[in-house]
Amino acid sequence: MAQDLVNTLADLKEQEAIEIVKDRLDAGEDPLKILEDARKGMEIVGNRFASSEYFIPDLVYSGEILKEVTELVKPKITKAAESKKLGKIVFGTVAGDIHDIGKDIVVFMLDINGFEVHDLGVDVPAQKFVDKIKETDAPVVGLSGFLTLAFDSMKETVDAIKTAGLRDKVKVMIGGGQMSDEIKNYTGADAYGKDAMAGVSLAKKWIGASQ
Amino acid sequence: MSSDEKQEALFQKWLTPKDSQGKDLKFQNPQAEKAYKDRVTIIKDAIQMKKLPDRVPVFVAPSFFPVYYAGITPQESMYDYDKCCMAFKKFVMDFEPDGNLGAYVPGSGRALEILDYKLYSWPGHGVSPNASYQANEGEYMKANEYDALIDDPTNFFSNTYLPRVFGALEGFKMLPALTGILEMYGVAANFIPFGLPPVQASYKAFFEAGAEALKWMGAMGAWNDEIAAAGFPIIATGYSKAPFDVIGDTLRGTRGIMLDMYRQPDKLLEAMERITPLMIKMGVNTAQMVGHPLIFMPLHKGADGFLSDAQFKKFYWPTFRKVMMGLIAEGVVPNPALEGKWTTRLEVMQDIPKGKIMWMIDQSDIAKAKKTLGKVACMFGNVPSDILAVGTPQQVKDYVKKLIDTCAKGGGFIVSNGAFFDQAKAENVHAVVDTTKEYGVYK
Numbered sequence: 001m002a003q004d005l006v007n008t009l010a011d012l013k014e015q016e017a018i019e020i021v022k023d024r025l026d027a028g029e030d031p032l033k034i035l036e037d038a039r040k041g042m043e044i045v046g047n048r049f050a051s052s053e054y055f056i057p058d059l060v061y062s063g064e065i066l067k068e069v070t071e072l073v074k075p076k077i078t079k080a081a082e083s084k085k086l087g088k089i090v091f092g093t094v095a096g097d098i099h100d101i102g103k104d105i106v107v108f109m110l111d112i113n114g115f116e117v118h119d120l121g122v123d124v125p126a127q128k129f130v131d132k133i134k135e136t137d138a139p140v141v142g143l144s145g146f147l148t149l150a151f152d153s154m155k156e157t158v159d160a161i162k163t164a165g166l167r168d169k170v171k172v173m174i175g176g177g178q179m180s181d182e183i184k185n186y187t188g189a190d191a192y193g194k195d196a197m198a199g200v201s202l203a204k205k206w207i208g209a210s211q
Numbered sequence: 212m213s214s215d216e217k218q219e220a221l222f223q224k225w226l227t228p229k230d231s232q233g234k235d236l237k238f239q240n241p242q243a244e245k246a247y248k249d250r251v252t253i254i255k256d257a258i259q260m261k262k263l264p265d266r267v268p269v270f271v272a273p274s275f276f277p278v279y280y281a282g283i284t285p286q287e288s289m290y291d292y293d294k295c296c297m298a299f300k301k302f303v304m305d306f307e308p309d310g311n312l313g314a315y316v317p318g319s320g321r322a323l324e325i326l327d328y329k330l331y332s333w334p335g336h337g338v339s340p341n342a343s344y345q346a347n348e349g350e351y352m353k354a355n356e357y358d359a360l361i362d363d364p365t366n367f368f369s370n371t372y373l374p375r376v377f378g379a380l381e382g383f384k385m386l387p388a389l390t391g392i393l394e395m396y397g398v399a400a401n402f403i404p405f406g407l408p409p410v411q412a413s414y415k416a417f418f419e420a421g422a423e424a425l426k427w428m429g430a431m432g433a434w435n436d437e438i439a440a441a442g443f444p445i446i447a448t449g450y451s452k453a454p455f456d457v458i459g460d461t462l463r464g465t466r467g468i469m470l471d472m473y474r475q476p477d478k479l480l481e482a483m484e485r486i487t488p489l490m491i492k493m494g495v496n497t498a499q500m501v502g503h504p505l506i507f508m509p510l511h512k513g514a515d516g517f518l519s520d521a522q523f524k525k526f527y528w529p530t531f532r533k534v535m536m537g538l539i540a541e542g543v544v545p546n547p548a549l550e551g552k553w554t555t556r557l558e559v560m561q562d563i564p565k566g567k568i569m570w571m572i573d574q575s576d577i578a579k580a581k582k583t584l585g586k587v588a589c590m591f592g593n594v595p596s597d598i599l600a601v602g603t604p605q606q607v608k609d610y611v612k613k614l615i616d617t618c619a620k621g622g623g624f625i626v627s628n629g630a631f632f633d634q635a636k637a638e639n640v641h642a643v644v645d646t647t648k649e650y651g652v653y654k
Contacts, residue, residue, distance in 0.1 A: 012473070055519040057469035064470055096342040098332060101465050123338065148596050148634040149342060177551070178596035178630055186601040195516065 005034065009041030010048070012058060014065050017041075021069050031076040038069045042112045049109065050197045056105060063108060085116040087207035088138035090129060092120030093176075094153035099146035102176045102196075106142060109196040115203055126153075126160035133166050140206050141170050142199060143189065146177035154187040162188070171206040175199060217542025218259075218567070224502035226251050228439055231432030239440050246442030250309045254444070256622065258544055258589045260566040263622045267615055267651030268309040269644050270446065270591055270627035272571070274316055275343045276635055277302030284341050286334035289320030292430035299434065303443050305637075306644050310446035310625070314434045318344075319427040325420045327378030330461060343633050351375045352462035354471065357478035360462075361485045363388070372462070374413075379420075382413030446546070449497025450507040451490045451538065453531035453547075454483035459512045468512070472526060483530040491537030498543045505569065506538060508547040515552040520559075528559055539567045549575055550630055557583040573629035581618045590618065591625035594643055599628060599635035607642035615651050626651060 005024070008017040024034055045062040048054040054062075089110055093103050100122050110117045118136055120128055129141060141161070143154045154174055161167050172189040175198070184192040193199040212220065226248055228236045238244035253264035278288040281298035288295040299314035323333060330351070331337075333344035351372060352360065360367045366388055374384045387401045404410050435445055452460075458479065459468035471479045494506035512518070513527040535545045548571035553560075557580055565587045572580050572592040580590060593614055598606050611626055618624040626647040628635075 014473070055522065056465075056517050057472050057522060058519075060466055060469040061473050096339055098338060098345045098347070101348070147343065147345070148600055148630075148632045151597075151600050151634055178632070180595070180597040182597040182601055186597075 005037040006041045006044065009038055009062065009065060009069070010044035012045075012061050012065065014061075014068075017065055018068055018072070021072050025072065025076060031073045032079075034073050035070070035077075038066055038073075039112075042066055046109060046112045046200075050200075059105065059108065084114075086114040087140065087203070088116045088118065088136050089140040089142060089203055090118045090120065090132045090136060090138045091142040091144070092124035092129060093122040093144045093146075094150050094157055095123060095125050096153050097145045097147050097150045098122040099144075099176070102146065103142075103144035106144065106175065106193075106196045106199045109200050110142075110203055113200050113204070115207070126157040129157050130160050130164045130166065133161065133170055134164070137169075139170055140203050141172045142203075143172060143174045143187075144176045145174070145179065148178055150176070150179075151183055151186060154183070154189065158188040171202075173199060173202045212542075214540045214542055218504060218539075218544065219542075221498060221502070221504035221542045221544075222251075222255050225444070225504060226255075229502060230436045230440075236436065236439055238442070243440060243442035247439060247444055250442070251444050254310055254446070254625065257625050258566065258569050258623075260587075260589065260623045263653050266653060267619045267647055268591075268625040269647035269651070270310040270625055271302075271306055271308040271640060271643065272310075272312055272446075272592075272627055272631060273302070273633070273635070274631035275633040276640070277314075278317065279633065280305075280637060284334065285317065285343050286320070286340035288317040289323075289334060289344075292319075292427055296430055296434045300438065303438055304441070306640055307443070308644055309444070311438070311443055312447040313438075313445045314431060315447060316631075319423055322420045322423040322427065325379060325416055325423060327416075328376065329378060330376040346460070348460075348464045348466075350464050350467045352458075352467075354463070354467065354475070357471075357475065357482050361478070361482050364485060364489060366390075376461075377416075379416035380413045382407070382409035382411070385410050445503075446505055447507055448501040448503045448505060449494060450509065451494035451534060451545070452508060453510055453513065453527065453534060454486045454490060455513065455527045455531065456509075456511050457486050457490065458482060465512065472522065476526075479526065483526075487530050487533050488537070490534045491541075494534075494538045494543055494545070495541040498538075498541070504542065504544045505546050506543050508534075508545055510547050510549055513553065513556060514550070515555050520555060523556060524559060528556075532562065535563060535568065539564065544569055546571065548631075549573055552576075554579060560584060561587055563587060569625075571627070571629070577614065578617050581624075585618065585623060589623045589625065591627040592629040593618075594626065594628045596628065596630050596632045596635070599632060599639045599643075602636075602639060604638045604642040607639045608646045611643055611646040612650050615647070619651060619653075622653075 005020045021034055049059055091107050093099055107117050107119050118132055120132060143157055145154060158172055173191045173193050174184055174189045175193040179192055181192050191202050193202055230236045253268045256262050256264040257268055275285050277298045278285055281301050283294050283298055288298060295317050296314050303311050331344045331346050334340045370383055370386045373380045385404045385407055387404050391397050391401045459465055498506055513523055538545045546569045550573050552574045554576040561583050568588040570584055570588055570590045572590050577593045
């Protein structure tokens, strides 16, 4: 049955996945085991997205199923799950820009790939990035932006990180709408990721996790 | 008239324009008149693909760039129509593109304020006075409201959607279905809601916004007259949308529509079919009213990555194509903007009669686009925002030359930026126009 949940979730069979979870909870199974299976299912979803078998709607739908599973399981959890996160990442859409679709997809993919993502939301002032880096000690920062005005906001954010004396401690990736390597150079970031998977690869490379 | 004749008639209207008062436009001088007609003619030739244009036309299609370039803020441009007109006039006069989008981009901040618009944040209302307006996605239509939309889209808009996106139109929730006013018995009962204070308050806002919109349109009309009279044709009039984007952008939102693709695909497909004739009428009515063949179509959620090929073919393309075919049948030239990358969609989207569409291309593989879409339709765009913002004029020049080499052969191509930009170096924008005029000649 464990395999069933992993696969039904990976195959995006919403009703079946929910039924399995309910059955397993009724049978008195350790809720953390169920969540672990759900995580494995999401890992497959992530792999299918990476290999262009799945696209954004499939990702969104899988996230929705996971949410339902989590809501069913959460009340039954008594002890805290031990999380073995790969590393911390501070993420946000830069000042002046309120676009979140692209950012949310990258955050989602980073999350299911095992990173602890601190998502600051949209229209995030440079100082807020700096504060969060200080607070979390995260070694990776992701700057998202859709508009051309984000070019300057990204540059200002990287500058603020520099001024705060943190530039050597973090790697900065940028992505979204009209971003490119050209803009990476302009902003002083370390890399440009053309899509969510590129963001995951960069994070893995920088945080030193194996594929 | 056949659709070809209807298209030709709309082009003739564009070539011999009326002013905003409905009289024949008075050009500044014979040179300006010739420049205007030459420009429209090369754009027409590029679109129709029947004969080679005299040279490669060039557009500059910005978002708020003219505003920053003129040294005012987006907020000023939305609240002071004179300043807005000044900025966009300066932009056209300084850069001299063959086609421009008018001064419509900023719109009327006052009208949005009167209506308490929630769907967008605009300068001073949710984003800084120096930023452009941006949409706030949400589920403005709930998952269980497809039947209401399908049964009566207009009623759904007036009584459900508008009160949700405009705070000042809350009272419209109480409106009756106007189809109830059939005869004697329907009058008294159905007029009751119009007497209620919330409904009357909403109508008050409605009228105030209408008056403000008229004021704004007065400024736009005068601007259009002046700019056309100086020899510069406008390529933007009205708009229409792909039904998938109608539902995915502002009704159900990205997340909502993507879940609907799984949970209620038939309802989604039915709703898109229902919206299709409305989108056709919207474009045709504007084109006929203005006397201009081009209708803009901003496209979003069909881009690469947003949908799989199968999802694109099932959910996006069929009704998008129907809207375009409906516009084409009435002589309208759809101007769909493929923002982002659409490389994997190009082959599917060739399935349209020749010489009827003007595509805006952003980051799609332009060589592939020329070999697919470009065989049957005119394309403009592809000069990237990044080099316009942070590159050098030489980089722009090299890019434009290569673009012309790749795409301009045989006609059907117009040089332009690929995405609606806010930030750019003026010298780079000049380089787009100047390089095209210098290098884009058919020998």
